[in-house]
Amino acid sequence: xxxxGVSEPESKTIVILGAGFGGVAAAQELARLRPENEEWxxxxxxxxxFLLFTPMLTEVAGGVVDASGIVSAVxxxxxxxxxxxxxxxxxxxxxxxxxxxIGESLPGVQRARKVIRAEHLVVALGSITxxxxxxxxxxxxxxxxxxEGALAIRTRTLALLxxxxxxxxxxxxxxxxxxxxxxxxxxGVETMAVLNDLVRALRDKFPRIDARDIRTVLVDxxxxxxxxxxxxxxxxxxxxxxxxxxxxxxxxxxxGAGEGWVEVKAEHVQDKERIPTHLLVxxxxxxxxxxxxxxGLPLGHxxxxxxxxxxxxxxxxxxxxxxxxxxxxxxxxxxxxxxxxQNATRxxxxxxxxxxxxxxxxxxxxxxxxxxxxxxMVGRQTGVASIYGLHFSGTIAWMMWRGIYLAxxxxxxxxxRVVMDxxxxxxxxxxxxxxxxxxxxxxxx
Amino acid sequence: xxxxGVSEPESKTIVILGAGFGGVAAAQELARLRPENEEWxxxxxxxxxFLLFTPMLTEVAGGVVDASGIVSAVxxxxxxxxxxxxxxxxxxxxxxxxxxxIGESLPGVQRARKVIRAEHLVVALGSITxxxxxxxxxxxxxxxxxxEGALAIRTRTLALLxxxxxxxxxxxxxxxxxxxxxxxxxxGVETMAVLNDLVRALRDKFPRIDARDIRTVLVDxxxxxxxxxxxxxxxxxxxxxxxxxxxxxxxxxxxGAGEGWVEVKAEHVQDKERIPTHLLVxxxxxxxxxxxxxxGLPLGHxxxxxxxxxxxxxxxxxxxxxxxxxxxxxxxxxxxxxxxxQNATRxxxxxxxxxxxxxxxxxxxxxxxxxxxxxxMVGRQTGVASIYGLHFSGTIAWMMWRGIYLAxxxxxxxxxRVVMDxxxxxxxxxxxxxxxxxxxxxxxx
Numbered sequence: 001x002x003x004x005g006v007s008e009p010e011s012k013t014i015v016i017l018g019a020g021f022g023g024v025a026a027a028q029e030l031a032r033l034r035p036e037n038e039e040w041x042x043x044x045x046x047x048x049x050f051l052l053f054t055p056m057l058t059e060v061a062g063g064v065v066d067a068s069g070i071v072s073a074v075x076x077x078x079x080x081x082x083x084x085x086x087x088x089x090x091x092x093x094x095x096x097x098x099x100x101x102i103g104e105s106l107p108g109v110q111r112a113r114k115v116i117r118a119e120h121l122v123v124a125l126g127s128i129t130x131x132x133x134x135x136x137x138x139x140x141x142x143x144x145x146x147x148e149g150a151l152a153i154r155t156r157t158l159a160l161l162x163x164x165x166x167x168x169x170x171x172x173x174x175x176x177x178x179x180x181x182x183x184x185x186x187x188g189v190e191t192m193a194v195l196n197d198l199v200r201a202l203r204d205k206f207p208r209i210d211a212r213d214i215r216t217v218l219v220d221x222x223x224x225x226x227x228x229x230x231x232x233x234x235x236x237x238x239x240x241x242x243x244x245x246x247x248x249x250x251x252x253x254x255x256g257a258g259e260g261w262v263e264v265k266a267e268h269v270q271d272k273e274r275i276p277t278h279l280l281v282x283x284x285x286x287x288x289x290x291x292x293x294x295x296g297l298p299l300g301h302x303x304x305x306x307x308x309x310x311x312x313x314x315x316x317x318x319x320x321x322x323x324x325x326x327x328x329x330x331x332x333x334x335x336x337x338x339x340x341x342q343n344a345t346r347x348x349x350x351x352x353x354x355x356x357x358x359x360x361x362x363x364x365x366x367x368x369x370x371x372x373x374x375x376x377m378v379g380r381q382t383g384v385a386s387i388y389g390l391h392f393s394g395t396i397a398w399m400m401w402r403g404i405y406l407a408x409x410x411x412x413x414x415x416x417r418v419v420m421d422x423x424x425x426x427x428x429x430x431x432x433x434x435x436x437x438x439x440x441x442x443x444x445x
Numbered sequence: 446x447x448x449x450g451v452s453e454p455e456s457k458t459i460v461i462l463g464a465g466f467g468g469v470a471a472a473q474e475l476a477r478l479r480p481e482n483e484e485w486x487x488x489x490x491x492x493x494x495f496l497l498f499t500p501m502l503t504e505v506a507g508g509v510v511d512a513s514g515i516v517s518a519v520x521x522x523x524x525x526x527x528x529x530x531x532x533x534x535x536x537x538x539x540x541x542x543x544x545x546x547i548g549e550s551l552p553g554v555q556r557a558r559k560v561i562r563a564e565h566l567v568v569a570l571g572s573i574t575x576x577x578x579x580x581x582x583x584x585x586x587x588x589x590x591x592x593e594g595a596l597a598i599r600t601r602t603l604a605l606l607x608x609x610x611x612x613x614x615x616x617x618x619x620x621x622x623x624x625x626x627x628x629x630x631x632x633g634v635e636t637m638a639v640l641n642d643l644v645r646a647l648r649d650k651f652p653r654i655d656a657r658d659i660r661t662v663l664v665d666x667x668x669x670x671x672x673x674x675x676x677x678x679x680x681x682x683x684x685x686x687x688x689x690x691x692x693x694x695x696x697x698x699x700x701g702a703g704e705g706w707v708e709v710k711a712e713h714v715q716d717k718e719r720i721p722t723h724l725l726v727x728x729x730x731x732x733x734x735x736x737x738x739x740x741g742l743p744l745g746h747x748x749x750x751x752x753x754x755x756x757x758x759x760x761x762x763x764x765x766x767x768x769x770x771x772x773x774x775x776x777x778x779x780x781x782x783x784x785x786x787q788n789a790t791r792x793x794x795x796x797x798x799x800x801x802x803x804x805x806x807x808x809x810x811x812x813x814x815x816x817x818x819x820x821x822m823v824g825r826q827t828g829v830a831s832i833y834g835l836h837f838s839g840t841i842a843w844m845m846w847r848g849i850y851l852a853x854x855x856x857x858x859x860x861x862r863v864v865m866d867x868x869x870x871x872x873x874x875x876x877x878x879x880x881x882x883x884x885x886x887x888x889x890x
Contacts, residue, residue, distance in 0.1 A: 049607055050878035066513055073877035075650045082652075085607040103608040105881060106601065108585075108704045109621070109723050112611055140553075148881050156551070162494055162530040163548040166557055176554070205520045207527075259553045278554050413873045420865050428858045432518035433495035436550060436593050 011039040012359055015098060015118035017088050018289075019046035019074045021054075022323030022344035022351075023124035024410075029352025031080035040359070042080060043116060045100055047087040049074055052147055053414070054341060055405050058187065058377065060150040062194025063158075064425050067147055069417035072410045086114065088125060091295035093316055096121060120318050120355045123297070123305055124348065127286035127324035127339055135256040141182070141282035144191050153191070156279055157198060158434040164213075165206040175276035177214045180262050181283060182254045184220035186228060186376050188283035189237060192218045193379045195281070196246050201380075201430050216246045217275060219264055221253040226384070229374050233384040236393045240378045254284070286339055288325040300327040302336070309366035311351045320355065322347035331368050342371050375401045456484040457804055460543060460563035462533050463734075464491035464519045466499075467768030467789035467796075468569035469855075474797025476525035485804070487525060488561060490545055492532040494519055497592055498859070499786060500850050503632065503822065505595040507639025508603075509870050512592055514862035517855045531559065533570065536740035538761055541566060565763050565800045568742070568750055569793065572731035572769035572784055580701040586627070586727035589636050598636070601724055602643060603879040609658075610651040620721035622659045625707050626728060627699045629665035631673060631821050633728035634682060637663045638824045640726070641691050646825075646875050661691045662720060664709055666698040671829070673783075674819050678829040681838045685823045699729070731784055733770040745772040747781070754811035756796045765800060767792035776813050787816050820846045 014030060016023045027044045034040045050071035059065035074083050086100030098121065102112040129143045142156065143149045157179065164176035179199060181192040196216040203211050218225075218241065225241075226234045242248060249264060255272055256263040262280045265272045288304045298306040298314050305321035306314050309329055313319035322328070323344035327336040337343045346369045354364045373387035375397070383397035392400060402422070409415045424431075459475060461468045472489045479485045495516035504510035519528050531545030543566065547557040574588045587601065588594045602624065609621035624644060626637040641661040648656050663670075663686065670686075671679045687693060694709060700717055701708040707725045710717045733749045743751040743759050750766035751759050754774055758764035767773070768789035772781040782788045791814045799809045818832035820842065828842035837845060847867070854860045869876075 071878040102611045166547045433516040
């Protein structure tokens with residue numbers, strides 16, 4: 001096709017799998033770099049039609065922020081990107097093809113299989129929860145990886161309070177009021193913090209619930225919280241959580257879960273212990289999206305796609321991988337970058353530029369990024385932060401948390417919503433209304 | 446028990462079944478009238494822990510307002526009312542007892558049965574959708590009676606747009622883009638209006654969807670829309686909807702529904718016609734909550750509880766019924782009051798006063814109310830209204846709709862939310878992000 005007589009461009013299909021931080025950043029960078037006179041077909045694929053702002057999932061679980069505040073419709077992010085809502089069912093690296101399944105969320109409507117051929121393929125499918133093979137964990141725990149998961153935590157917590165308010169048996173009531181989180185990394189600590197705040201803040205609305213019956217337990221096999229940040233900040237976080245009533249079970253592993261209980265084993269104790277509970281949140285780690293396993297792409301130690309410093313897949317010059325499902329080497333051979341939103345976003349932007357450079361015959365750039373810092377909320381109006389090597393704790397860190405994440409929300413609509421939710425929470429307290437979960441048939445995979 | 450030496454009060458249990466407009470109004474009136482020195486135990490029972498603001502359900506279905514804006518937590522409405530979250534499973538009028546089932550929304554947690562004895566029982570259980578025995582309608586239609594229903598309409602509509610965007614077969618694509626509403630009363634007309642606005646407003650976000658493939662159909666056996674209001678206003682509403690692309694099928698009945706189709710029959714046509722569609726909303730009427738059928742309470746022509754003008758059940762001096770599940774006689778023997786929010790709210794307030802009067806040996810008051818007016822939204826920024834006998838249409842009626850219903854929202858928190866949602870919708874347009882429905886096991890009844 002000829003446009004303005006400038007050149008004789010050919011259509012290039014660039015397919016980006018996954019509309020998380022990495023995939024969206026890559027798509028936006030490509031849309032920005034696409035020359036007016038070239039036909040680049042930028043296709044973004046995801047099973048959900050929104051970019052999920054994962055750092056605020058815990059705010060949704062705690063009922064502080066509404067779900068609509070942390071999802072941004074992908075179709076409105078860039079008009080130069082074609083969006084396909086579908087689940088990636090297979091990647092064929094040898095032929096540069098992917099297959100997606102469309103319409104799985106529509107019971108009663110025929111689903112469609114679609115094969116897309118890509119000149120350049122960017123794999124940004126992220127990660128799923130790693131249940132580490134622990135007995136019963138898949139069936140008997142909730143996770144904080146998805147918006148459905150966050151909503152389920154809030155809904156179930158409120159339903160348990162309502163149920164406990166009606167329970168006459170003291171043991172059964174205590175079990176209904178026991179909330180356990182497994183994993184003391186960022187998402188585990190923040191989930192415990194909001195959950196603990198939620199149940200303790202709402203307690204006075206339930207006249208028949210005794211505050212002493214509420215039990216919130218954080219379990220982790222390590223010796224400390226938040227291995228990602230300094231020892232001092234981690235101790236501060238632990239102290240704050242304990243002051244607010246959280247029971248710490250460090251050097252303790254979850255060994256199993258069932259209906260109404262979780263089984264734990266402390267490191268230096270012979271016997272296992274069963275904690276009666278009806279709400280277990282598992283935040284014990286992630287693993288790359290498993291669809292890449294049969295793709296023919298080279299996988300590394302962490303089951304992620306092995307790429308070079310430019311995020312290009314080894315021996316596949318037109319394939320790229322970023323974010324939680326990639327193993328991007330650190331400069332100087334010091335391992336690979338951690339599965340974090342900060343890294344995924346930068347890798348996405350870089351890979352967008354590198355794909356454009358590859359198409360236009362320019363040289364690639366290599367990924368090198370030092371995280372600006374880390375932030376964790378450890379309870380109502382208190383947090384810990386480590387920014388540019390400086391440490392903050394308490395209200396100031398909490399304000400930084402809110403300010404920084406608010407600024408990072410991708411759309412103004414969501415920023416307005418979140419500020420409004422924070423204000424309503426401050427003025428009127430936590431909202432108790434529990435919207436029932438519609439009962440839909442589970443789609444067959 | 447003796448308090449301040451004033452009197453020798455005895456504890457009275459007043460049980461109100463249903464936390465809709467009627468039940469909540471009754472509970473609040475009783476809480477207000479309860480003398481300081483008397484022990485009235487005011488118990489409010491509902492399977493949901495919120496009061497649903499039904500007039501704005503269509504706003505939720507259309508994605509204009511978030512669900513959290515139209516639900517108000519019952520526990521925060523009055524501190525003098527004890528709330529029990531449970532589903533009423535039986536009413537025993539002879540013994541003044543009700544049985545409720547607690548914890549049905551909690552898979553994996555033992556449910557509890559609870560029997561409550563009431564000195565005074567107020568039945569305010571409302572209504573359910575009346576499917577009128579039409580083949581396949583229960584399984585293949587959505588309704589606009591509950592918050593789950595409203596959310597399901599929005600979610601499915603957006604998912605159908607995403608699916609249609611991927612469909613290559615023209616017939617299949619048209620079926621995916623056909624939206625049918627059965628029933629042209631208030632809720633049917635308003636649902637059609639918001640649904641029509643939603644799909645047509647979002648169309649331009651889906652580059653592969655042709656506007657001419659979108660079909661919105663309103664079906665009703667009557668000869669006109671909105672039998673509740675004047676002929677002139679109804680004609681205005683019909684004209685507006687038609688201008689905005691809605692296909693009117695009046696004098697046409699829905700005779701069946703199945704996977705991917707709805708069957709209709711026009712009055713003077715021999716053959717039935719199948720309309721291919723994947724979204725059918727049934728708004729063809731309501732019927733009283735069926736749990737009252739085995740209660741031993743006298744039921745009337747519309748299957749509602751027969752009461753006198755004071756909302757007291759015939760031959761049961763300590764039983765009362767109000768709202769959609771009651772047949773409250775109009776003064777002068779002119780039938781019974783219609784199942785409407787306006788009537789339920791006034792009946793609730795009246796019955797609260799009458800129960801208090803019965804306890805204190807004062808005379809009862811009789812119900813007489815003439816609705817102030819009627820309002821219907823017939824599309825973006827246009828409506829029809831009939832207030833104190835005056836007729837309004839267009840933008841002014843739409844503004845009245847918003848102003849009046851905003852003022853009627855029971856809590857300030859919800860008012861702020863709704864105004865914010867209206868503003869965001871105005872500034873940023875309709876939000877496209879579709880939060881997936883979590884897959885929970887259906888509770889066994």
